[in-house]
Every structure is written in C-alpha cells, then in structure tokens.
Amino acid sequence: MTRRVIVTGLVIVTGLLLQSTLFWQFKLLGVRPELMFLVTIVVAILEGPQEGATTGFAAGLAQDFLLNQPKGVTALTLTLVGYSAGLARQYIVSASPLLPTILVAVGTATGVAFYQVVAFLLDQLQEPFAFAVRVTLLSALYGAILTPIVYPLLRRVIEGSRPTRVVRF
Amino acid sequence: MAIRRRPRSTRLLVVTLVSISLAVITLDYRQRDSGPLAIAGDAAKTFMAPLQEAVTTVTQPIGAFFSGLAHLPSLANDNERLREENAALLTQVQVDAAQQVELQELVDLLDLRDALDPQAVAAVVTANGVSNFEYTVTIDKGSADGIELDQPVAAGSPDAQMLVGRVVAVTAVSAEVLLIIDRDLAVAATIGDTREAGLLEGQGASDLRMSFFDSGTLVEGGEPVFTQGYELDGQSGVYPPGMLIGQVSRLIPSENETQQYVEVRPAVDFETLRFVLVLQTPGSA
Numbered sequence: 492m493t494r495r496v497i498v499t500g501l502v503i504v505t506g507l508l509l510q511s512t513l514f515w516q517f518k519l520l521g522v523r524p525e526l527m528f529l530v531t532i533v534v535a536i537l538e539g540p541q542e543g544a545t546t547g548f549a550a551g552l553a554q555d556f557l558l559n560q561p562k563g564v565t566a567l568t569l570t571l572v573g574y575s576a577g578l579a580r581q582y583i584v585s586a587s588p589l590l591p592t593i594l595v596a597v598g599t600a601t602g603v604a605f606y607q608v609v610a611f612l613l614d615q616l617q618e619p620f621a622f623a624v625r626v627t628l629l630s631a632l633y634g635a636i637l638t639p640i641v642y643p644l645l646r647r648v649i650e651g652s653r654p655t656r657v658v659r660f
Numbered sequence: 661m662a663i664r665r666r667p668r669s670t671r672l673l674v675v676t677l678v679s680i681s682l683a684v685i686t687l688d689y690r691q692r693d694s695g696p697l698a699i700a701g702d703a704a705k706t707f708m709a710p711l712q713e714a715v716t717t718v719t720q721p722i723g724a725f726f727s728g729l730a731h732l733p734s735l736a737n738d739n740e741r742l743r744e745e746n747a748a749l750l751t752q753v754q755v756d757a758a759q760q761v762e763l764q765e766l767v768d769l770l771d772l773r774d775a776l777d778p779q780a781v782a783a784v785v786t787a788n789g790v791s792n793f794e795y796t797v798t799i800d801k802g803s804a805d806g807i808e809l810d811q812p813v814a815a816g817s818p819d820a821q822m823l824v825g826r827v828v829a830v831t832a833v834s835a836e837v838l839l840i841i842d843r844d845l846a847v848a849a850t851i852g853d854t855r856e857a858g859l860l861e862g863q864g865a866s867d868l869r870m871s872f873f874d875s876g877t878l879v880e881g882g883e884p885v886f887t888q889g890y891e892l893d894g895q896s897g898v899y900p901p902g903m904l905i906g907q908v909s910r911l912i913p914s915e916n917e918t919q920q921y922v923e924v925r926p927a928v929d930f931e932t933l934r935f936v937l938v939l940q941t942p943g944s945a
Contacts, residue, residue, distance in 0.1 A: 504708075504711070507708065507790060508708070508711055508712060508715045509715070510790050511708075511712055511787040511788055511789065511790045511798070512712055512715045512716045512719055512786075512787050512788075513715065513719040513722070515787075515788040515931075516719075516931075521865055522792055523792055525792075539670075540670050540674075541669075541670045541673055544670070544673060544674045544677055545673070545677070548677040548680070548681065551681070552681075552684070553704070554790055554791075555684075555701075556700055556701045556703075556704035556705070557701075557704060557705060557708060557789075557790050558789070558790065558791055558794055559794060559796065559828060559829060559836065559838070560791070560793075560794060561685055561688045561689050562684050562685070562688040562697050562701065563681045563682065563683075563684030563685035563686075563687075563688060564681075564685060566677075566680075566681040566684060567678060567681035567682065567685065570674060570677040570678055570681060571674075571678070574670075574674045607793075610793070613685070613689070616793055617843050618793060618843070618864055619866075622864065622865060622866075626792045626793070630792065
C-alpha cells in the first residue's frame with residue numbers, strides 16, 4: 492500500500508514536472524498535453540474505478556496547487572474522469588490494443604470540456620468558444636499520441652507496485 | 661455478498677472525493693490568498709521550483725536541439741555545410757548557437773538593468789504554468805532575493821525595453837510571473853506616435869486587445885504600443901512608463917461609436933523567454 496502511494500506520487504510529480512518544463516517546448520499547435528488526465532485514465536484502465544478516482548483526485552489536487560485559479564476544480568474533474576474511465580473499461584469487452592488510446596482521447600476531451608464548464612461557471616475562464624474547443628480537441632489528440640508510449644511504461648510501473656499476495660494453506 | 665458491496669464502497673469513495681473537491685473549491689474561493697490552501701499552494705510551488713529548475717537544465721539542450729531541427733529548412737546555407745558533419749557535431753553546433761544566444765541575452769539584460777533599474781533582480785525562467793488556460797512563468801528568484809508581489813517584470817535590451825508581466829506569487833526560492841497575454845492582466849498603454857491612451861488586456865493565445873479612452877483615435881497598423889505611467893492618489897502605476905509592449909497588428913471595426921479596439925502583437929516571444937529582470941521600483945523607472 493505504502494509502495495503504491497509512493498509510486499503514484501512519483502508518477503504525478505514527474506508528470507507535472509514534464510508538463511511545466513519539457514512539454515512547453517513540444518506543443519501540438521500551441522497546446523500542451525494534459526499529462527494528469529493521461530496518468531489518471533491509464534491507472535483507471537489498469538486498476539479500475541476506485542484506483543482511478545483516487546489517483547485522479549491526487550493528481551488533480553497536485554495540479555491545482557500549482558495554479559493561480561481556484562483550487563479543487565482539477566481534482567473534481569479528474570476524480571470523475573478516473574471513476575468513469577475505470578467503469579467504462581469494466582463494461583467494454585475488447586482486447587484491441589487501440590482501446591487505451593481511444594479511452595484516453597475520449598476521457599481527456601470530456602474531462603477538459605467539463606473543467607472548462609466548471610471554471611466558466613466560477614467566472615475563472617473567459618476564453619472564446621473556438622479556443623476552448625481547440626484546446627479540448629488538441630489535448631485529446633496529444634494524449635492519444637502519447638498513450639502508446641506512456642501506457643506500457645505506466646503498466647510496468649503500476650504492476651510492479653502491486654502488493655504481492657501471500658496464500659497460506 | 662462481497663461482490664455486491666464493492667461497487668457501493670467505490671461509489672462512496674467517489675462521492676467523498678467529489679465532496680472534498682467541492683469543499684476545497686468553496687474554501688479557496690472564500691479565502692483566496694490567505695488560509696491553509698494558499699499556504700499549501702505556496703509549499704507545493706516551493707517544493708516544485710528546484711525540481712523544475714533541474715529538469716529545465718537537463719531538458720533545455722534537448723528542446724533546443726529539436727527546435728533547431730525544426731528550423732533547419734529556413735537555414736539553407738548552414739544546411740549545406742552541416743550536412744557534411746555527423747550527428748554529434750550537429751548537436752554540438754546547436755548547443756553552441758543556443759549558448760551564444762543565451763550569452764547575448766544576458767549581456768542585453770545587464771545593460772537593461774543599468775538603464776532601467778540598477779536594483780532590479782535578474783532571473784532565469786525555470787518553468788511555465790501547468791495549464792493551457794493560464795499564462796505564467798516560474799522564475800528562480802523569490803522573496804529571499806527581494807522579490808515581492810506586483811513587481812513588474814521586463815526583458816530585452818536598453819534599446820528595446822519590453823514588458824513581460826507582473827509577479828503574482830512568491831515563495832522563498834521562486835516566483836510566478838503572470839504574463840501580459842493572460843486574461844487577468846490589464847495595462848494602461850499609449851500608441852507610439854499618437855500618444856493616445858487606452859487599456860490593454862490579455863487575450864490568452866491571441867494578440868492583446870486595446871480599448872481607447874478617447875473614441876475618436878486614429879491608429880495605423882504596425883505602430884508601437886508602450887506602457888503609460890500614471891499616478892492615482894499619490895501612488896504611481898505598477899508598470900514603468902515607456903516600456904514596449906508590442907505593435908498594432910489589427911484594427912477592429914467598432915460596433916458602435918463609443919468603443920474602439922485594436923489588436924496588439926506582444927514584442928516578447930514568450931515561447932523562447934529565458935531571462936527576465938524583476939524591477940524593484942515599480943512605476944518610477
């Protein structure tokens with residue numbers, strides 16, 4: 492359990508570091524990837540809705556603390572994204588290797604749109620509608636492009652941090 | 661039994677996390693810059709600042725290399741020569757060129773400090789905001805170096821003193837600068853030749869938008885836009901007067917006779933901004 496918490500924490504900090512440094516130079520048509528969405532959805536796919544929601548909450552809160560906007564909006568968004576992605580994975584019976592990519596794209600697009608609606612209702616977002624749609628679609632596309640690289644890496648890390656079960660007879 | 665109880669516990673967990681998120685939003689909305697959440701935010705930024713600086717130091721050459729590769733088509737002459745060299749040498753050339761640019765930027769910054777404010781603090785941009793909807797940069801100087809809230813931030817050279825933004829958050833070892841392109845930032849400005857005054861507001865990824873105090877203003881494209889000094893109740897404005905903000909890029913036809921707007925392209929290239937100067941004497945340069 493402790494090992495899982497440390498590993499998840501390290502993954503979140505690494506994601507935030509890369510998002511605020513390296514990916515500033517690697518934008519896709521002016522838009523950065525939403526790495527916290529990517530991490531949350533991948534964890535949800537691998538571990539289910541409970542882990543997805545918890546990781547989403549932690550990742551969202553960590554990102555919120557680095558923003559100057561009201562804290563909690565990203566945490567709320569990613570909690571719901573993690574739970575929904577984990578739930579969706581349980582109901583979709585498919586062995587297609589494209590499934591994680593599709594789930595990341597759809598989850599990121601829905602989550603970013605939800606975030607913008609909440610931020611708009613709190614009077615914290617005044618971006619034009621066209622820009623909001625552009626960021627939603629491009630961040631989803633960027634997430635989908637990164638999934639084939641990030642998914643196997645995270646799967647390895649997460650599976651390595653699973654507690655080993657001891658069966659006693 | 662156990663199978664039926666598991667989804668319920670997951671739903672309970674989600675409801676709890678959503679409730680905590682809503683409580684955090686409400687609490688932060690009420691307390692803003694004071695209270696435990698603001699302290700936690702400062703602690704998170706203090707924790708991340710040295711890590712961001714380290715990652716930037718490591719990844720900067722990688723970014724410069726790929727950025728250089730992206731610009732190779734426009735460097736046709738250099739291409740001929742570089743094509744004969746191997747990949748290692750190509751990398752070295754890119755790194756050297758980046759270092760020359762950095763050196764020139766630092767020399768310009770020193771000259772700018774002498775010209776603008778000898779007490780100003782030079783800083784390195786170590787990171788950028790984590791959101792696609794917030795336009796900030798993190799610098800490697802904080803309250804321990806004399807950085808305070810609302811201090812103006814500049815870049816460029818004595819010949820081109822350019823406004824970057826304003827300090828909006830400070831920790832002991834780092835500070836966050838809200839860029840002039842952010843929607844939460846507004847600057848009193850004048851158009852170069854006409855000296856007509858107006859209010860310049862950030863538009864995010866788009867050019868800045870300037871509305872005029874006088875509706876009959878005649879403006880032409882390409883005219884430079886500068887910060888305007890003012891004094892209100894004996895207090896001078898945040899930004900020193902005469903700093904370059906950008907050039908008029910588009911005239912927007914007015915929908916009514918009382919409103920007139922122009923778009924202004926910022927002079928600073930925020931994508932490549934590396935060094936800045938935090939002015940210690942706001943409004944008095």
